[in-house]
Amino acid sequence: MPENEINVDEINEVLIKRAIAFPAAEIYGGIAGIFDFGPIGTLIRQKVKELWRNMFIWAEENVFEIEGGLLLPEPVFKASGHLDTFHDPLVQCEKCKSMFRADHLVEDTTGERADSLALEELWGKIIEQEIKCPKCKGSLTEPRQFNLMFETEVGATGGKKAYLRPETAQNIFLDFRRVSHAMRATLPFGIAQIGRSFRNEIAPRNYLVRMREFTQMEIEMFVHPEQINNHPYFYMIEDQPIRLITRKMQAEQEKEPLEITAGEAVKQGLIPNQFMAYYIAKEAQFVEELGIPRDNYWFRELLEEETAHYSAANFDLEIQTPMGVIECIGNAYRQDYDLSKHSKHSKTKLTIQYENKPVVPHVIEPSFGLDRIFYILMLVTYQAGDRKWSWFKLPPYLAPYHVKVCPLQKKDGLPEVARELFEELREELDAIYDQTGSIGKRYARADEIGIPFSVTIDYETLENETVTIRDRDSTEQIRVHVDDLFEVLHLLINADATWEEIKGSFAVESSKKSKGKRK
């Protein structure tokens, strides 16, 4: 983490104050676990989504993005297993009112796995073993299910039971047949989706980390089962270094991640197949683009008890933050679990043709939590203490605006010239105009929401068509000719040139003597 102490409460306060992210329905007291994103937050999230699309959709020729319904009928979740498994059996102590997972209590007492037991069986064990409240030894209630899905009814009379989707993945399986056919897809191919999912968490916590409504960016990659270890573009990422914590390392209490290339990890059998390794490698690149320091993230293989019943392997991207370790991406090997289940329940063939034979593809699922990624981006780029104001050192391509355009003063024709330049710039860049307050205050306002560059029109501009560019990170300024402005900004925003390089090749001398800083 950055050297300076990071105060998470302080950052949350800034997020609220600047309307970047704040509790939903605030004027009615709010609702736990649901947040709204304001204009600046929305812009930054858009940039993160675009980065994701660029890397995981546009960069591939066979990944198709869809947008599915949030509300899905009950049978979907009977098939997917969510109705049976997406809940926790809870018991409550009659004396101290504490809640416990019934299956965990039974496991702790008997030493046997109990997560597959039905409610009656759990209740039977509790009676049989005379299990009492671990806190106060009080009697326990009969276990009841706490379903994590939001339930509703569709239609006016005798409505159809429906649920808000707990993951975006389900739409993809439901749409598999139509999308693959319409897009003339052949294995391997992927279907991607960015959208909201809903889980009725028992206790939402930690601001944007555990929400009841959240945004996922998911891909279901459909692969021939026999080709799972044969990704056509594996060579492109096999030298990508990754940091791994395997199950074995966890069993041996090894905390320091293993540094290894994606290719070598597959060769050594640490990652089960090329498709999963391909995504892990791409995710490492994605996290680098976000600007997360390398030492602060790793991929952890989930332990057997953490792995869902349908998954043959799970690797989570975990990031060390001032709030502790946060899981931001999950990679699951769902095999043919979902397509087979939906095929059976819907009586629909969910196969695809491969070498003249129908096959049920296997699925590799990289699942990104946008809200957590966004939150971590704000946490790690937050800067405080070096200026009179706090600011965000966002990578320029993720900033809400690329550039702020200011007239030095709002008189002598400067605003008119600045407006004109602004109108030109905004055609190609995300630009914002600001003429209110002292110039220093306007730079401060730009810093506060992470705008990386400010262009100022001054009296010299009127004479020789040069403007100043101010760099957020160094607060330095250079003067460039307006003819070079687009090129310079493009180079800086896309990180194709550093500020120092631009200073060397584009800066022009000021024709005036600096009058020095006003005190």
Added chain:
RNA sequence: GCGCCGGUGGUGUAGUGGUUAGCAUUAGGGCCUUCCAAGCCCUCGACCCGGGUUCAAAUCCCGGCCGGCGCACCA
């Protein structure tokens, strides 16, 4: 969901039974200002919600909502 603590302008706060609810900052407007939150003037803006006690409640009591921490939970 349980326990403890908390909730005053947008933000941070003062106010422990009777205040025109104060301050700072932000925001909007104006004057000034030739590059890093300068200064001056004006303006907008608050006691989480609902009950109760009391002549009188931001203040005391009860409930709810929201938040923090701990426990539990996170398929």
